[in-house]
């Protein structure tokens with residue numbers, strides 16, 4: 001839950017001013033973008049795969065109720081306990097109750113953005129249950145008392161020096177800024193936690209309706225740890241995670257890792273069908289699946305935003321977004337940043353809370369071009385802008401200026417006259433050869449100098465043909 | 466539990482039904498790509514023969530991932546190959562899974578004869594389940610078989626049914642996968658086409674392992690060895706057809 005309106009502009013301005021943050025962001029996003037491009041260009045059928053993934057997701061979302069029910073019955077058949085939660089707080093309450101019932105005081109968590117939505121750590125701590133984030137990025141962010149700034153690389157806003165300082169401060173180890181040494185330190189600490197924890201909590205990448213399978217994808221192996229050692233596993237999924245058939249996985253597996261990290265396949269793909277069987281020596285004895293709505297059905301209701309439910313959370317649209325690259329994930333004010341965040345936050349949290357987000361885009365369309373499931377992100381942003389304007393959420397001044405602009409553009413006479421007027425104003429007010437300084441606008445960009453002759457004039461005089 | 470589980474379920478489903486289409490597509494064949502979709506092989510279990518080229522692609526891919534490949538001339542040489550690996554790296558504690566290939570190689574016995582090693586686990590040591598993981602976590606070497614090896618991505622498919630379960634390929638420092646050469650498939654599609662996946666046939670846990678565990682969470686610097694094994698070795702045994 002967000003408690004007040006998201007102040008994107010304010011946060012973005014602050015983050016833009018932070019030199020080291022911009023450097024960290026630039027390094028991380030350009031690295032990911034390069035790796036992605038390399039991986040994708042090695043697959044000649046990439047575009048076909050995207051179309052195929054889009055079609056599969058469309059099918060799943062169009063028949064969402066049916067596929068979820070099918071998933072539920074298959075997973076239950078396999079021995080899972082399925083719980084449906086309409087709101088984030090219902091889901092959190094369910095998880096806390098399971099932990100209580102099991103008498104667990106320590107919970108290990110693999111990265112799950114759904115759990116961030118639920119503010120699960122706060123809920124668990126409130127019940128005196130210690131949640132430990134085990135994804136290295138999440139572990140860092142949790143140590144620092146922050147929230148993830150990226151959906152697949154939660155700590156990309158931090159430099160190695162910052163992380164080294166954090167570790168020496170909070171974990172009492174000698175300062176090191178060597179990523180390997182820091183990783184080994186986290187490994188040793190977290191290994192103990194995995195051994196001791198009574199409950200493992202993970203997200204879900206795909207839930208297969210046909211077979212009731214849960215598919216988890218991790219590089220570090222923490223997802224495997226959470227589903228191997230604790231006696232109870234709780235898997236959290238949004239309603240959009242369901243896919244129709246097991247066979248569909250081959251399409252998504254080819255797309256996800258390449259889009260996300262530029263790998264052909266993530267180190268570990270774990271496919272779970274129910275809890276451990278009687279003859280097994282490890283794996284959870286109980287497996288709970290929480291299916292969460294939390295506003296997603298709002299997205300489903302609007303034909304314009306429905307596609308946002310196709311998202312497989314690869315993070316590619318964040319990495320290529322010129323706005324995200326500069327302002328970072330924390331500017332977006334809630335769990336999901338970047339283009340996909342700007343689309344879903346207004347629907348999940350209310351447009352009045354997040355009205356600035358659809359405007360946090362240059363509409364360049366790079367996000368739509370890289371999206372592995374072909375979500376038309378930038379047109380959705382445009383549509384959300386329209387609905388913000390329609391519900392009079394933008395400033396009065398801005399709406400007047402746009403009205404004036406529209407009127408001028410519709411009347412050729414007025415258009416010519418305003419061009420001349422602009423040129424005259426520029427001659428009087430602007431320094432020679434320079435453009436005008438327009439209040440507000442010029443704070444962030446230059447107003448290009450107006451030429452003496454307009455295009456119209458040049459055309460009429462035959463200087464252009 | 467005193468939660469209104471039924472209520473939130475029916476409320477949520479009701480909401481979703483309002484916006485979903487009612488048709489029943491699951492019983493129908495996939496609406497897509499049955500014809501001329503280049504991204505997708507047809508659903509016929511024809512397995513292409515594995516040739517030298519495939520094996521060298523596998524070798525290359527493993528190298529790129531920071532995993533190792535060792536060739537073993539025959540099953541009778543497996544113990545020796547593992548012993549050599551152990552000596553090189555000063556591994557002392559070793560766990561052997563109960564996969565058919567390892568049993569066939571008589572590995573548990575084979576390794577017991579070497580004094581350098583302490584054989585922590587095998588299906589012959591009747592250890593209570595709760596102690597297995599403690600022991601495994603102290604092992605430097607965990608040896609398992611696998612269902613298949615996929616050359617294109619250097620992926621090993623494990624369904625953890627046997628002894629040592631999910632932990633034996635996860636907790637020890639170094640994971641050794643033993644596979645026959647004949648278990649190598651060209652691509653994931655190739656392997657998936659040869660299988661049928663139903664709820665009844667899928668084991669409780671299947672893992673695709675592609676390289677040792679890794680992270681790039683600190684300044685995008687690649688570090689191998691996070692929570693899973695630091696090291697992954699594939700021992701490819703001649704034969705098996």
Ligand code: SF4
Pocket residue numbers: 259310311312313314315316317318340367370371372373374375377
């Ligand atoms: S919207 Fe597309 S590109 Fe962005 S995270 Fe989701 S799947 Fe990836």
